Amino acid sequence: MLSKAQIKYIQSLQHKKNRQKSSQYIAEGDKIVQELLQAGMPVKAVYATSAWLLQHSQLLDRLPADAVKEVDQAALKQLSALTTPNNAMALLDMPPAQGGLPQEGTVVLALEAIQDPGNMGTLIRIADWFGIRQIIVSPDCVDVYNPKTIQATMGSIARVQVKEMDIRTLLEESKLPSYAATLHGVDITSFTTLREGIILIGNEGRGLSEETIAHATHRITIPRLGGAESLNAAVAAGIICGRLLI
Amino acid sequence: MLSKAQIKYIQSLQHKKNRQKSSQYIAEGDKIVQELLQAGMPVKAVYATSAWLLQHSQLLDRLPADAVKEVDQAALKQLSALTTPNNAMALLDMPPAQGGLPQEGTVVLALEAIQDPGNMGTLIRIADWFGIRQIIVSPDCVDVYNPKTIQATMGSIARVQVKEMDIRTLLEESKLPSYAATLHGVDITSFTTLREGIILIGNEGRGLSEETIAHATHRITIPRLGGAESLNAAVAAGIICGRLLI
Incomplete structure (x- = not known):
């Protein structure tokens, strides 16, 4: 059983200012809670059904007993920020703010003004698939710790470091080459596999700002064979990684 | 002003059985309604704010006067199936069922058990970007005319033909080579540009069925460099198209 104060606290974490x-933030969902525990993330509490706790008792061993709370479906629904609540949730500490510019010899993804929490989570999952260990987000991106974002990462938040930084500062201060995804750049099929660099992806509706495009060392484009005017930001990032990184 | 019966009819089209x-089906959103009108789709009525109608009067010329209805934001909200209603909606006739197998010399996308309406719309948009003119959907896919799917196509539904067909029948009867997206196939970077074929994408959680994988002529895989267990179905389709079609 959770106290009223605990319920209120967990619900309060649906809002960025409280997070x-x-x-602290909340992760929801069977698979993602498992992945966060397996990855050794700073899980402070787990709220789950008795069946879930029994099935994953080994994963819960290293948590203090009072950090594991058995709750029923109705309680989970009350705690959930999502329309379809799950049978497990976790409360986590955010990692401390990460310092410094991307290192030489690494590829990072830099996101400007991404607004949709689902897209943000999908972008983190794409980075994780392609072995990108760091994502830079502009201050006007949706919060990475939004419950919908965390769910959409499918656990990849455990393996990808996210750092907030002004994109112009990043481009001015980093020595890495940068690749701005635009509609009028160099065909991505003309590049060989990238060993280091900053891949820049912009807002869902507007794309990258003129200022960011102007400061990037390269402008790149996915050639279009049909009629669609644009691609979803996460899909575009996936296609670019699929050409430049493998 | 809309009559109560008209409002009730439009709302009824939120449900597949009524569609x-x-x-008939409903398309919502400024940009998509414009695209459907421009593409000459069978738009039977447009419901929009006076400002929208004024701004797009040229597009509305060929519609009978009684097919253009001025409504206010409150009425649009009442009609909308989406959480964020738009300033324009359209009522359309579905195209007649399309006959026949994919033609030789074409590339088609075949989708098995895609469940999320947003993913389905994004997949149609990806097909349109890469010049794929036909999508085959298995009978257990989410309905293409779901309002969320139509919105996620961003207008691409006007340029891509969607045909429902059993995937096994498709693979048995078509002479085209087929490429099943799996986690244990041939690296997609080892293929040259495809001129014809069926690209097979499976369910969001389970991927393609064993039966479909067994019947495909090729099994293909996006090489993984990092830790994520899988990719979103639409992102995977985008990456595959980005390697095999351009």
Whole structure:
């Protein structure tokens, strides 16, 4: 059983300002809670059905007993920020703010003004698939710790470091080459596999800002064979990684 | 002003069985309604704010006067199936069922058990970007005329033909080579550009069925460099198209 204060606290973490104040966030879903525990993330509490707790008792061994709370479906529904609640949730500490520019010899993904939490989570999952260990997000991106974003990462949040930084500062101060995804750049099929660089993806509706495009060392484009005017931002990032990184 | 019966009819099209009975569907959103009108799709009525109608009067010329209805934001909200209603909606006739197998010399996308309406719409948009003119959907896919799917196509539904067909029948009867996206196939980077074929994408959670994989002429895989267990189905389709079609 959870106290009223606990319920209220967990619900409060649906809002960014409360997450920032407490430096904690919530992850929802069977698979993602498992992955976060397996990855050794700073899980402070798990709320799950008795069946889930029994099935994953080994994963819960290293948590203090009072950090594991058995709750029923109705309680999970009450706690959930999602329309389809799951049978497990976790409360986590946010990692401390990461310092410094991307290192030489690495590929990073830099996101400008991504607004949709699902897209943000999908972008983190794509980075994880392609072995990108760091994502830079502009200050006007949707919060990475939004419950919908965390769910859409499918656990990849455990393996990808996310750092907030002004994109112009990044491009001015980093020595890495940068590749801005635009509609009027160099065909992505003309590149060989990238060993280092910053892949820049812009807002869902507007794309990258003129300023960012102007500061990038390369402008790149996915050739279009048909009629669609644009691609979803996460799909575009996937296609670009699928040409430049493998 | 809309009559109560008109409002009730439009709302009824949020449900698949009503769409199938009437062979009509609803498209929501400024940009998509414009695209459908421009593409000459069988738009039977447009419901939009006075500002929208004024701004797009040229597009509305060929519609009978009584097919253009001025409504306010409150009425659009009442009609909308989406959480964020738009300033324009259209009522359309579904195209007649398309006959026949994919033609030789073409590339088609075949989708098995795709469940999420947003993914389905994104897949149609990807097909349109890469010049794929036909999509085959298995009978257990989410309905293409779901309002969320139509919105996620961003207008591409006007340029891509969608045909429902059993995937096994397709693979047995078509002479085209087929490429099943799996986690244990041939690296997609080892293929040259495809001129014809069937690209097979499976369910979001389970991927393609064993039966479909067994009947495909090729099994293909996006090489994984990092930790993510899988990719979103639409992202995977985009990456595959980005390697095999351009």
